[in-house]
Each structure stands twice: as C-alpha cells, then as structure tokens.
Amino acid sequence: MGLDHQAQTTCWDHPKMTELYQALADLNNIKFSAYRTAMKLRHVQKALRLDLLKLSSVVDVFREQELQHAEHVMDVVEVIHALTSLYEKLEEERSILINIPLCVDMCLNWLLNVYDSGRNGKMRVLSFKTGLVILCNADIQEKYKYLFRQVCGPGGLTDQKHLSLLLHEAIQIPRQLGEVAAFGGSNVEPSVRSCFRMAPGKSAIEVSHFLEWMSLEPQSVVWLPVLHRVTVAETAKHQARCYICKQCPIKGFRYRSLKQFNVDICQTCFLTGRTTKGKKLHYPIMEYYTPTTSGEKMRDFAKTLKNKFRSKQYFSKHPQRGYLPVQSVLEVESSETPCSSPRLPHADTHSRIEHFASRVLQGEYRRLKWKHEEAAASPQLLESGPGSPAGQQDEELLAEARVLRQHKTRLETRMQILEDHNKQLESQLHRLRELLLQVRYSLKHIKN
Known part of the structure; x- marks a missing residue:
C-alpha cells in the first residue's frame, strides 16, 4: 500500500501491477468485448506466470494446504502460504528460475483486486480457487469440470444457489477489468436459469448439463472459451497475406x-x-x-x-458473425474499472438459430412425421414384425425422428437462453441511459 501524493489517495497496487494495468489500457481499441477481455486476461496470466502452471499442480497445492471447503474464508497469510507453495512447485517442475516473492506479491495483488477490493484481508476458498483455475494452463473442459465440482454436493449434483455462487466468482474477473457490462453485469441469475433449462424440471444438475451449457458460450462466461482460443492462436502461423496491412x-x-x-x-x-x-470487408x-x-x-x-x-x-x-463491433454506451471513470468503459455487445446468434430451426429442422421433422404416419396407415407395415425390412424402416424413422426432436429441443433451449440475454442487455442499456441522464443533470446544475 502507498500514497499517491498527486491525487492524495491510497494506492493498493504494487508498482508492477500499476504498469500491468497501464499495458492493459492499450487493448481498449479492440472492438469486440469478449476478445478484448480475453486479451487482457492473457496479459494478466503471463504477468503472473500462471500460463506455466498445470491444473494438476494447482490441485495438489489446494490439497496440501487443506483447501477443501469452498465456504472457508482465507486470510492474507493463508493466501500467501498457498501462493508461495504454488510458485515453488512451478519452479521445481519447470526447472526454471522464478522471482517467487514478486510473483506472490503480484498474484496476491490481483486476487485481492478481484475478490477483496475493499481490502478486508479475507477471501473465500472458492474465490481463491476460481481465480487460479481460470488462469492456469489447462484444457478448458478440465477447468469446467473442476470448477463445477467445487459447488457440487456428495451426489455430484449442484443446485441453482451453488451455481450462482460459482458464476458470481467468475464474473468478478471481467468486472475488475471494467468489462462486466458486456457480459450481463453482476446479476448472474438469468444465466443460472438458462443453465437449468438444460435439465427441465430438475432442481439440481450434473456436470454433463453444465458442460453442454458452457459449450453454447453463454453471455456471462463467453470470455472464458475466447481466452482459450487466444492462447492457442498465439503460436499459429498462417501462410497468407493480410489484405489490410500486408503482414505475411x-x-x-x-x-x-x-x-x-x-x-x-x-x-x-x-x-x-x-x-x-x-x-470494406464483406461478411x-x-x-x-x-x-x-x-x-x-x-x-x-x-x-x-x-x-x-x-x-x-x-x-x-442471415447474419453470420457472433461478435460485432460495439460502441461505448457511457464513458465513466471508476476505481473498480481501471481499464475501460462499460460496453454492450450486439448479438445476432438468436436470429441465425431461429432461421435454421424454422427452415430446416421443423421442415424435416414434419417430413418424417408424415412418412411415419403414412407407414403406420399401411396394412403391410402393421402386419410386419420387428425383424422385417418394413419394421426396420419404421424403427429407423422413429429413431431419426427422436434425434430431430432432441435437436429441436436443444435449439429451442438456446433460443430461450438468448432471449433472456437480450432482455438482460436491454435492462442494462436502460440503466446506463438513466445514469447518463443523471450525469447530464448534475453537470447542468454545476454549470448553473
């Protein structure tokens, strides 16, 4: 902690962390919110050396430090001990020299900024685990599975309350980067409800439902799979010339x-x-x-x-692109959003799915239904046994119809999810407009 003599405010950040935030500000020219957030997180990941850390090593340290209970609250001393063990293990496994005190300070600084901005010196085990697992080096599916297990009961199921806790921990990361408005804000309840639509009528879901939901890249956590793609893309070289800048x-x-x-x-x-x-580039x-x-x-x-x-x-x-350039809705300064102003995305996925479902799946479903009804009306088919060619054809038609029904259900579920996201974005935009009016009103009175 230090004192900013020019602004006369308390500064909680390590000097190196301040430099990191300044570097992140250079990424604000990226016009796609999910990519902007992912690029910033990639910089943080590298600065904290967490890009070198395997998930298995992280889990080993959690076990050694007896961090099993998600609701347990850690103090700063416990966090420092765990981080020190983590970086010592990293240095040993990678056989590289690491400035462990600096890495511990930086990682502690980042975790406190994300999960303890008021500097109470406390954070939950779930917060600590979420922050590290999201930024470690691991397959994205393995990250999803591990994080889901942290909010599961003994039967491997989780309810809406505990899924809310997990998503709340995850959304704090883009909030710290000043990007939370683009992902539905801090209210994760619409996301929780959309996830539970993957298992209609159930009060708890298993990991397969959670993984299927995450594969749809829901709005609140879409930045996480994009971070994975950003990481993979870093080493990619394409034998092609850029149409704009001629890079080759x-x-x-x-x-x-x-x-x-x-x-x-x-x-x-x-x-x-x-x-x-x-x-202009054509889509x-x-x-x-x-x-x-x-x-x-x-x-x-x-x-x-x-x-x-x-x-x-x-x-x-028939728009084809999921991430479109966005405009800044309201430029505000906030101590909790050091890197950019809130932004709202424009999504077109809903219309694509709706069009696809109506033009292809529903037509195909009607065709199969008609064929099945026609076959059922045929005396020859009714007299056929299960092993006859006609009986086999009937079974194949039924199986194909079931598959199409499942596809139709999944598409309808995704459309409902996207409708909820659209409503949430409209609510966000309404609140930001109200805030803008308040700011203008205040400025008018100051001038008068």
Whole structure:
C-alpha cells in the first residue's frame, strides 16, 4: 500500500501491477468485448506466470494446504502460504528460475483486486480457487469440470444457489477489468436459469448439463472459451497475406472472407476494425486460430463461391458473425474499472438459430412425421414384425425422428437462453441511459 501524493489517495497496487494495468489500457481499441477481455486476461496470466502452471499442480497445492471447503474464508497469510507453495512447485517442475516473492506479491495483488477490493484481508476458498483455475494452463473442459465440482454436493449434483455462487466468482474477473457490462453485469441469475433449462424440471444438475451449457458460450462466461482460443492462436502461423496491412505470414488469429476470394485479415486489423481506404470487408467471416487444412480450404472456397451469388439483402437477413463491433454506451471513470468503459455487445446468434430451426429442422421433422404416419396407415407395415425390412424402416424413422426432436429441443433451449440475454442487455442499456441522464443533470446544475 502507498500514497499517491498527486491525487492524495491510497494506492493498493504494487508498482508492477500499476504498469500491468497501464499495458492493459492499450487493448481498449479492440472492438469486440469478449476478445478484448480475453486479451487482457492473457496479459494478466503471463504477468503472473500462471500460463506455466498445470491444473494438476494447482490441485495438489489446494490439497496440501487443506483447501477443501469452498465456504472457508482465507486470510492474507493463508493466501500467501498457498501462493508461495504454488510458485515453488512451478519452479521445481519447470526447472526454471522464478522471482517467487514478486510473483506472490503480484498474484496476491490481483486476487485481492478481484475478490477483496475493499481490502478486508479475507477471501473465500472458492474465490481463491476460481481465480487460479481460470488462469492456469489447462484444457478448458478440465477447468469446467473442476470448477463445477467445487459447488457440487456428495451426489455430484449442484443446485441453482451453488451455481450462482460459482458464476458470481467468475464474473468478478471481467468486472475488475471494467468489462462486466458486456457480459450481463453482476446479476448472474438469468444465466443460472438458462443453465437449468438444460435439465427441465430438475432442481439440481450434473456436470454433463453444465458442460453442454458452457459449450453454447453463454453471455456471462463467453470470455472464458475466447481466452482459450487466444492462447492457442498465439503460436499459429498462417501462410497468407493480410489484405489490410500486408503482414505475411499472418500470426495469431486469421479471418477469411467468405464473400471475397483470397481476402485474409490479421487479428490486429480485424479486431480493431482497420480497413483499407475506400474498401470494406464483406461478411460472412471465418475465424481460424490454428493453421488450416486442405479440406478446410476447399470448404471455404465452396462457401465463397456460393456467397458470390447472394445479395446484400441476403446477408442482412442471415447474419453470420457472433461478435460485432460495439460502441461505448457511457464513458465513466471508476476505481473498480481501471481499464475501460462499460460496453454492450450486439448479438445476432438468436436470429441465425431461429432461421435454421424454422427452415430446416421443423421442415424435416414434419417430413418424417408424415412418412411415419403414412407407414403406420399401411396394412403391410402393421402386419410386419420387428425383424422385417418394413419394421426396420419404421424403427429407423422413429429413431431419426427422436434425434430431430432432441435437436429441436436443444435449439429451442438456446433460443430461450438468448432471449433472456437480450432482455438482460436491454435492462442494462436502460440503466446506463438513466445514469447518463443523471450525469447530464448534475453537470447542468454545476454549470448553473
């Protein structure tokens, strides 16, 4: 802790942490909220050396420090002991020299900023575990499974209350980065309800439901799978030239137009919205975070050829991109949001799913239903046994219809989830507009 003599305020951050926050501010030109958040977290992850830390090592330290009870409250001394063990294990396993005191100070600083901004010197075990597991080096599915287990009962199930606790801990991370408004704010209840729609009528869910829900990349935690893609993309090199800045080869993410032939964009140009003079990138876009195979190239060529004959009106009615550039709704300064102003995303996934479900699945379902009814009305089919060709055909039709019903149910569930997210965003926008009016009113009175 120190005193900022110029501002006459107490500064809780380590000097190196202050430098890190200043570096994160340089990423505010990224126009996609999930990518902006993920890029910032990647910087934090590297600065804390957590990108080198395996999940198994983290779990071992949790066990050694007897951090089994999620509701247990740790004091700063306990946190320091656990972090020291963590970095000592990292140094030993990686056979590298690490400035352990600095890493412990930085990681402690970050965790306190996220989970103890009031500096009470306390944090829950669940907070400590969530903060470290999200930023360690591990397969994303393994992270999901481990975090889910932290809020499970003896039967491997969790209820809405405990899932709320987990999502509340997770959402504190983008909140500290000043990005929480883009992910539905601190209210996680709509996300919890959407997750429980994966298991209709049940008061508790198992890990398979949670993993299926996370695979939909729900709004409150969409930044987490994007962090995974950012990490993988860092080492990717694509044998292509950027249409905008001419970088070759393209490193990191590569974005290919499926409307124009041989138009590739590097991640810097795409994420910051840079274009060439008088030329704009045509959508739809395909994102790659690993080098492409020959099969993927042929698939993209076929899609581009098909899209060449489609009008602008078609793409306006059938948007293809999930993350769109967003505009700042309200510029405010806050001690809890050091890196950027709140932003609201624009999502188009709902319309894509709705269109797909209505045009394909429902039509196919009706076709199968009609075929099944026609077959059932046939005397030959009614007289057929289960082993006869007609009986087998009937069983196949029933099986296919069941699969389509399951797909339809999943799509309807996802549409409901997205509708809830849209309502939540509208509520956020309404509150931000009210705040803007209050600020303008206050400024008017100050001037008078």
